[in-house]
Amino acid sequence: MSPVAFPTHRAAVLYGPKDIRIEDRLVWPPQYDQVQVAVKSTGLCGSDLHYYTDGRNGDFAVQSPLVLGHEAAGVVVSVGPGVKHLVPGQRVAIEAGVMCRQCDYCRSGRYNLCKSLWFASSAKTIPHHDGTLQDRMNHPSHVLHPLPDNCSFEVAALAEPLSVLIHASRRANLQRGQRVLVFGVGSIGILACALAKSYGAAQVAAVDINQQRLNFAKSNGFASRTYCLPAVDRAKTTDEQLRRARENVQRVLADFGTPDGYDIVFECTGAESCIQMSIYAAVTGGKVMLVGMGSRNVMLPLSAAALREVDIQGSFRYANTYPTALSLLSSGKLQNVEKLVTHRLRLHETARAFDLLARGRDEQGNMVMKIMIAP
Known part of the structure; x- marks a missing residue:
C-alpha cells in the first residue's frame, strides 16, 4: 500500500x-x-x-x-x-x-x-x-x-479582546448610569469604553499619554471626555511618585468636572503610575479593575483605597463570555x-x-x- x-x-x-x-x-x-x-x-x-x-x-x-x-x-x-x-x-x-x-x-x-x-x-x-x-x-x-x-x-x-472586558465588567458589576474612567486607549481600552457606553454609562472618559489615540477615541464616540497626561521624568522617590499620581488625578478630575471621582476605573495599561492614579480617581466606594498586564510589582496608596472603601479587583482573561461578545459585536451597540x-x-x-x-x-x-x- x-x-x-x-x-x-x-x-x-x-x-x-x-x-x-x-x-x-x-x-x-x-x-x-x-x-x-x-x-x-x-x-x-x-x-x-x-x-x-x-x-x-x-x-x-x-x-x-x-x-x-x-x-x-x-x-x-x-x-x-x-x-x-x-x-x-x-x-x-x-x-x-x-x-x-x-x-x-x-x-x-x-x-x-x-x-x-x-x-x-x-x-x-x-x-x-x-x-x-x-x-x-x-x-x-x-x-x-x-x-x-x-x-x-x-x-x-474582536470577540477575544472584548471578552476580556466583558469578564472585567462582570467582576466590577458595571451598571447603567455609572461613570466610567479608562486609563489607556489601546485596543483594550477602546473596547472598555465601547462596552461601558453600550451598558448605558452616564459618562465615559479616557486618559492616555498619546494624544492621537485620545483623538481617535473621542472622534469615534468611544469616550466623551479625554485627557492627555504630559510626559515627565520618572519620580526619584516613592513619596514623590504618589504625590504626582494624586496631583495628576486632581487635574484630570477637575478638567472632566467630576471632582468626586468615578464609579468604576478600568486600568488598561499595567503601568505602575496609572495603577496608582486609578485608586485616587475612584469615587468613595468605587472600584478599580486591573485589566492591563505590565508592572509585576507596584507601590500602591493602600490607605487611600482602604479609608474610602475603594475595591481593587484583578481580572484574568475570561470565562463564558464568547456568546455575549458575539451577540454584542453583531448588534450594532458597539458603534x-x-x-x-x-x-x-x-x-x-x-x-x-x-x-x-x-x-x-x-x-x-x-x-x-x-x-x-x-x-
Missing part, C-alpha cells in the same frame, strides 16, 4: 526574538472532539508582540518554535469523531483557552482559573500549543462558537467598533505586521491600533 499523503498549509512560526519564519506544515486530520478550522482572520495583540520582540511574555519564555495568534475566526473544514454541533462550512470564532472541564474552577464556571488550562499561542505550557497565525488548525469543538450571520471574520476576531482595525496584512507579512505594531505608526505616519492578518 502506498503511504497516505497529507496536504500542507502555511504557518508563521516564531523561533526567537524577531525571528518569524513562514513554513509549510502538514495538515493532520482532526482527532476525537476536534474540529479543523480554516483561519480567516487573526488580530495581533500585546502579548503576541511581547513574544515577537522579546521571545517571552512576562515569565513565559519561548522554549520551542511557536505559532502566535489567538484573536481569530474562521470556517469549519472538517470535524473529528464525536463532534455533533458543528458542520463543515460553518463560520466560527476560536476561543484559544482550553480548560479541563473537571476541576472545581471549571465546574463553578470560573474556568479561566483552571490550573490545567492551556492557551493556544502561549509559552506557559510545555510543549507549547500553536496559535492561529496559520492557514488551518485543529481545535477542541467546545471552544468554537458559531458566528451570527451579520458578523464578519474581522469583527468576530464604530470595526474602526479599531486600522491595518490589514497577509500571513507572509506577519513579521512586518509586528514591526508596525511595535512602532505604533505606519510608513505614512498613520496610527496603528489593531492589525488583522488574513491567510
Whole structure:
C-alpha cells in the first residue's frame, strides 16, 4: 500500500526574538472532539508582540518554535469523531483557552482559573500549543462558537479582546448610569469604553499619554471626555511618585468636572503610575479593575483605597463570555467598533505586521491600533 499523503498549509512560526519564519506544515486530520478550522482572520495583540520582540511574555519564555495568534475566526473544514454541533462550512470564532472541564474552577464556571488550562499561542505550557497565525488548525469543538450571520471574520476576531472586558465588567458589576474612567486607549481600552457606553454609562472618559489615540477615541464616540497626561521624568522617590499620581488625578478630575471621582476605573495599561492614579480617581466606594498586564510589582496608596472603601479587583482573561461578545459585536451597540482595525496584512507579512505594531505608526505616519492578518 502506498503511504497516505497529507496536504500542507502555511504557518508563521516564531523561533526567537524577531525571528518569524513562514513554513509549510502538514495538515493532520482532526482527532476525537476536534474540529479543523480554516483561519480567516487573526488580530495581533500585546502579548503576541511581547513574544515577537522579546521571545517571552512576562515569565513565559519561548522554549520551542511557536505559532502566535489567538484573536481569530474562521470556517469549519472538517470535524473529528464525536463532534455533533458543528458542520463543515460553518463560520466560527476560536476561543484559544482550553480548560479541563473537571476541576472545581471549571465546574463553578470560573474556568479561566483552571490550573490545567492551556492557551493556544502561549509559552506557559510545555510543549507549547500553536496559535492561529496559520492557514488551518485543529481545535477542541467546545471552544468554537458559531458566528451570527451579520458578523464578519474581522469583527468576530474582536470577540477575544472584548471578552476580556466583558469578564472585567462582570467582576466590577458595571451598571447603567455609572461613570466610567479608562486609563489607556489601546485596543483594550477602546473596547472598555465601547462596552461601558453600550451598558448605558452616564459618562465615559479616557486618559492616555498619546494624544492621537485620545483623538481617535473621542472622534469615534468611544469616550466623551479625554485627557492627555504630559510626559515627565520618572519620580526619584516613592513619596514623590504618589504625590504626582494624586496631583495628576486632581487635574484630570477637575478638567472632566467630576471632582468626586468615578464609579468604576478600568486600568488598561499595567503601568505602575496609572495603577496608582486609578485608586485616587475612584469615587468613595468605587472600584478599580486591573485589566492591563505590565508592572509585576507596584507601590500602591493602600490607605487611600482602604479609608474610602475603594475595591481593587484583578481580572484574568475570561470565562463564558464568547456568546455575549458575539451577540454584542453583531448588534450594532458597539458603534464604530470595526474602526479599531486600522491595518490589514497577509500571513507572509506577519513579521512586518509586528514591526508596525511595535512602532505604533505606519510608513505614512498613520496610527496603528489593531492589525488583522488574513491567510
